[in-house]
Amino acid sequence: MRRLSTLFATDFASAVGDLGLRQVLFGILSIVGGNPGINQGEVGKALGIQRANMVSLVNELVDRELLDRRVAAEDRRAFELRLTAAGERCVDEAIGRIRQHEDKLLSDLSPPERAKLIQLLSRIGASGG
Incomplete structure (x- = not known):
């Protein structure tokens, strides 16, 4: 699994690295x-990113003008995040490239085999294992 993870990560990087x-x-x-307007902390929780790391990652995306960060109206200590127009374009472009990346890596699998693979990987992910 580690070798496959490395293969996927390497191909992902080549697909969207530029x-x-x-x-x-x-x-x-x-x-x-x-989830436009989502709290920065909620994004970190969803991805398993520690708070300190999340701050620097969001700063990077804000500096690149891909994210807009605003103080949350209902909790002045929290930040709401939204994609900028450039962020939306970037995500759209990346999704197209990632689909091509996945299609290439999974080209030897039939549609039912792909569905089964996703189901099995989801079970592993849900178990935390």
Whole structure:
């Protein structure tokens, strides 16, 4: 599994690397894109990113003008995140490339085999193992 993880990570990096995205940055952008106005802490929890690390990652995305960070109206100690127009374009481009990356890596699997693989990996992920 470690070798396959490395293979996927390496191919992912080649697919979206020129966009300046690492897996963790894409994960943040994806969650924010699907949940506009989400609290920065909630994004970190969803991805298992510690608070201190989350701050620097969000700073990186804000500096690149891919994310907009605002003080939350209901909790002045928290920050709400939204994709900027550039962030939306970046995510859209990355998703297209990631689909191609996944199609290439999974090309030897039939659609039912792909579905089964996703089901099995989801079970492993849900078990925390």
